[in-house]
Amino acid sequence: RPRPRRRLRRTGLVVDARALHFSNVPQHLSSRFHGTIYLVPSLLARLGEVQFSRAGGCQLGRNSGGFYRPDAHIFSVLEKFGATFEQRGESIIGRAPSLRSCDVDIMEYSENGSYFLGPLCTGATKAAILAALGTEQGTTRIFNPIRRPEISGLLDVVKILGFQVIEERGCIEIKAGTPSNDAHYRVITDLSTLITYAACAAYHHIPLHVSDVTAEEVKVWLKSEFDVLTSMGVHQHWSGSNLYMEANEELAPISLDVVPEGFATDHQPFFALLALRASGKSTIRDMVWPDR
16 A cells, blocks of 8 residues: 655655555554554544554543543544544444534643643643644644643644644634645754653763754753742853753752643653752642653
């Protein structure tokens, strides 16, 4: 079967999906990591159908049956665009011959109606953006979208492709259209990788130098983490795209609240590690994945 072509260049990855027509995502591939769940809105938008078994990733949620990774919110968002789903064995079959523009309020997926709480808002926002790209007419309005680096990057690529996007406080509008441009985009430095190196270096009291960092984006999206590192005694210095970090011999304890916007829930385990080296009692409250 024809497959999307991809080729590695020294400067990056080139993906050509013009020949894509296969809508069945094999379970042995989809279960390798969590991000495969976003193939559901992507393939629905492109092909009008999808067969999907399950995504991988850490099982961070918990119910009466044990630990699991929620995905019902993704299907709920897509149903607003006119998609339908049925369970067939271990697979979910999704159909959407024609996605329709609609309004989506991300606050419906928060555990609190007044502010973002819980783990569902980020995925719901991404699913709504991807589905909007497959609508044939009208304008999709996404109210109360959560702001995260991967969502900002996704919207950047959508604009480069030629879609009309209006971002206002509390709302993202995406007008139905057809991609008119190739997208050439530099992906932001992987934030979790950077925090991993920072935590390991600080824990072992080793100076760290990371080069060729997308400095401006990293400064924005890791501001909360950098502020906490500074308060602990892990100092950062920038020289262009080079980041230098060095920790005090003794680290200070922290009191940290992890919420959907700001400090990333995926980063808090690294700060728990650093807290083991702190001079006093630290407290971390994760309000995104409280059972992590």
